[in-house]
Amino acid sequence: MPEKKKKITRATGNSQARESEGRLRVFLSYSRVDGEEAFKKVASAFSKLNYRVFSDQEIGGGTAFTDAIKTFISHSHIFVALLTKSAGERPWIHQETGFAMARDIPIYLIKVAGANYPTEMASQIQVVEVDEDLSNLEDQLKNNPLEALLKSKKNQVPEVIKIAEWPEHRAEWLADYAEKVQLMGRPGKVRQIGGVSSFSIPNAHINADIWNKRDQENTRSELGRHMLRRERQALEWHAKRAGCRLMIGPRILQDQDAERVRTRLEILKEFVTDFEDIEKLEIAVAPHGVDNWNVTMVGDWFVAESMAPRSTGYRHTVFNWHAPSAKAWVKRFDDEFSELTNGIDPHSDGHRDHLVRIIDEQIAAFAGK
Secondary structure: OHHHHHHHHHHHHHHHHHHHHOOOEEEEEOOHHHOHHHHHHHHHHHHHOOOEEEOHHHOOOOOOHHHHHHHHHHOOOEEEEEEOOOHHHOHHHHHHHHHHHHOOOOEEEEEEOOOOOOHHHHHHOEEEEEOOOOOOHHHHHHHOOOHHHHHOOOOOOOOOEEEEOOHHHHHHHHHHHHHHHHHOOOOOOEEEEEOOOHHHOOOOOOOOHHHHHHHOOOOOOHHHHHHHHHHHHHHHHHHHHHOEEEEEOHHHHOOOOHHHHHHHHHHHHHHHHHOOOHHHEEEEEOEEEEOOOEEEEEOOOEEEEEEEEEOOEEEEEEEEOOHHHHHHHHHHHHHHHHHHHOOOOOOOOOHHHHHHHHHHHHHHHOOOO
16 A cells, blocks of 8 residues: 555656646746736736746745846746836836847836836737736737747747866856756756766766776876766756666777776766665667767756767867756757657656667677677
8 A cells, every 4th residue: 555655646747747848938027017917817827727837935045146047047938028118117127138139038118007118129029918806817828829939939049058178167068057047946857968977977986996997098187087076966866856868879989998888887886776766767769879978968958969989088178057948948849759769668667677778789789898
């Protein structure tokens, strides 16, 4: 009986994680002068349509106001401004709107009857007009869906990118961004395509023997090992809470020392063996390798695309935290993953054994080299 109860609880948690991940993140800019009732009506309408609403109410005590607001706007799929008569007189709504435009975040303006808005910005903003009591808001949202704004962004080049030229910077920034999302209290599913994944990095002291065995002749600096361990720990925090999907392609490593590759696979195998909620972990093998590239995503918060692999790690990693672009990356990844897994159910009995077999087969492929 206790086992059944535990299983039901876990399945419910997975369902909630999947539902949360698929929802658009909306930052709602509004005037507190209008009172909490107006905010609640708008937030309720968005929630009914399965949108996830952010606002300044998300900011905890002791957090720098402007920095926190910028963080939430930068990581939102859509910026929404509720323009009432009082809000139009408040400068920060215009400042927040301008910041969203600078970050290439789609803007959706809800104009309450009687309010004014800057006409020079009208051509760049989706505007819907609602009654003063907001009674027709939900209908207007249904007739003018936010998703339409994302489609118009697909062919634009996002400006919110950063490039890491060295493997140490790649590991450091992966950890930084994953920890930043963690501090926002939003665990995201880890998606990664690459040789053996970040979970082939030892979660052990940087002077432990496993590092020498993993690195072989390509000995890393203490800084490099420290940053890699941070990467592993930060991504593992998200994976344990929101799940993990890995597309591995060990064939990309076929020119490297076989013992080194086997060690990395053994570390990944240990990660699978120790993973508590195995239903949240999925692995597929890319049959033709991974074409010399590596992509890491945490939910649809950010994407890190690495190219130019070296024996000591990837050079030239592009970090992109433009939310609409990240969401498109997630869909592309999941479509490819579904084709590789051919409908294998992670909730089925023996799923852990299935994942271990996948890794054992890859270990065996390097045994004779």
